[in-house]
Amino acid sequence: MQDFIQQLSGAIDQKYLLTQEEDKAPYLTDWRKRFTGKALAVVLPSTSAEVAGIIKLCAQHQVAVVPQGGHTGFCGGATPDNSGTQIILNLKRMNRIREVDVANQTITLEAGCILQAVQDKAVEHGFLFPLSLGAEGSCMIGGNLATNAGGTNVLRYGNTRDLCLGLEVITAKGEIWNGIKGLRKDNTGYDLRDLFIGSEGTLGIITAAVMKLYPLPISQWTTLVACENVASTITLLNLFQKRASALLTGFEMMTRESLDLNEKHFPQMANPLKGNPPYTVLIELSDHESEEHVRQLLEAILEEAFEAQLISDAVIASNLSQANGFWHMREHITLAQAQEGANLKHDITIPLSSLESFIQVTDALMRDRFPGVRIINFGHLGDGNLHYNIAPPLGIDPKTFNEFNEKQIHELVYDQVERCKGSISAEHGVGQLKLDGLRAHKGKVAHELMKTLKRALDPQNILNPHKVVSI
Missing domain, CATH: 3.30.43.10 (Uridine Diphospho-n-acetylenolpyruvylglucosamine Reductase, domain 2)
Structure with missing residues (x-):
């Protein structure tokens, strides 16, 4: 060597x-x-x-x-x-913004750009770059593309894949594919761009991209509402989608257990809703009209939800600081879990029509087979993405608990995901953690097709081997 x-x-x-x-x-x-x-x-x-x-x-x-x-x-x-x-x-040194094309509403940037820096650059030019997630202060665009990251704005703007128009990729031979084009229509052969997005560096290394920008909203209103059960949260989502349509940019669900853990480690993050209800939903509306327009719409929808007994309490953020505080509650759940100790994470997607069944059945099975476990369930309810995480019973060493129970807990959750026709990876990718689970989840035909692609594009198996798919 x-x-x-x-x-x-x-x-x-x-x-x-x-x-x-x-x-x-x-x-x-x-x-x-x-x-x-x-x-x-x-x-x-x-x-x-x-x-x-x-x-x-x-x-x-x-x-x-x-x-x-x-x-x-x-x-x-x-x-x-x-x-x-x-x-x-x-790739952290590859952090240049190559171009902001105002007329085309795109930004061309390198893979090492920090997500928050991209958001800030967009604002400088009067635009919104809508990808937003908890790690935005340190995660990079190349990783976001490699895993097809989701985040809190998927409901309105889609995953990272939906925000990307073109890529620059280094192949396994060391060749540069220059697909840097800011085109919204390009129907010339196979879609190489989408092949590399979400492949986690196993088919090629993304070094630059052209991403979409959007006009900055004139006003945003954020609210926390209390729901008693999963069915109510889904009906509430349908109501907001019907009444607010594209103005609905955020719809996040947090359970009582997740916010209790939050308050334990971050007392300033206490839930302002009365009694910390079984389910707290964080809702955001964004508008390109006046603040008064979206405020009146939000109040009208909440009034209808109260009358239909979908919600029992609501707090509307009165200023930007309070709105940011609501979002920080949501984002700090992951940090609270880290403070609590090692836990078993499941980043899954479930069809909304099966969500109530998944949570009820999986919760019951989990508590029956593993008495005392704590279920930290939260996520992007608008797109069916749950972070269904399991913490050990109080007083039990997390590492010991996970060592003896990880395999059985993963199997239990993934069996229920299969029953509900969901996905075992929504936005975090596969990496090495879910390598074995992917084989069973995708099925033989799909898995063989993935291996065929890997062999064709990386015959020496030198690009991130033993991640996503093994050959």
Whole structure:
């Protein structure tokens, strides 16, 4: 491997080639501290040409590459294995905004751009970049595209895939595919863009993208409402979709257990609704008309919901600070779980028509088979995406509990996902965590097609091997 490292040092400035253990350490463990690997080296390129040159060397020497952005994923997709023979290709230095096209309402940017920086740049030009998620202060666009991230605005604007118009990708041969086009219609052959989005760096390495921008809303109104059961939350969603249509930009569900955990670790995040109801729903309306227009609409819909006994309490944010506080409640649930200790996460999608059945049946089975477990269930109700997480009973060591029960708990949840015709991965990707589960979930035909694609685009299996699909 010494010859490979020597050639690698000729492809990139020496100070951006990390081979010492203390220098590599920050890149080897994922955000949840669940996965830790070893790496031959960490490489920090600054241009697509440098990435291409590095991949060519890896292909010549048959060295595997693990692409990495902000390293905020939950499934170990950006963490190397324990062989010590792989290199990490971290793209954080590729953080340039190449162009903001006001007329075309697009932004062209590199994979290492921090999501929040992209949001801020859009605002500078009078636009909204709607992708928004809890890790937006550290996650990067390349990782968002690689996992097809979702977030809180999917209901109105779609997943990351729906926001992308064009890509620049480095292939397993080290060739640069220049698909950087800001076209909303391009019906010329196979859709290569969508092939790479969501592939987690296993088919090619995304180095740049053209993303959609939207006009900034003139006004936004945010409210928290109390619901007694899942059926009421779904009926409430249908009511808001019927009355507010495209103005509905957020519809998040949080259970009493999730907000109790929030308050335990962040007392300032206490639920302002009376008694912390069984289900708290966070709703946002965004409008391009006057503030008065959307305020009146929100109040009218809430009044109808009260009359229909869908909700028992509501608090409308009176200013931007309070609205941000409502959203921080939602976003801090994940942080509260981390403070509480290791937990078993399930990022799933369920058809709304089956959501009540899934929660009732799965909750009952979980509590029957694992007495005392705490179910931290919250998520993007508007698109059926639940974060169905399991914490051990109080007083039991989380690591010990997970070690003995993880396999059975995952199987229980995924069996119910299958029963409801859902998905075992909604927005977090597959990585290495769900590799085995994916085989069973996708079925033989789909899994073989995925392996065929992998072999065709990466015949040496050097791009993020043993993630998503194994060949």
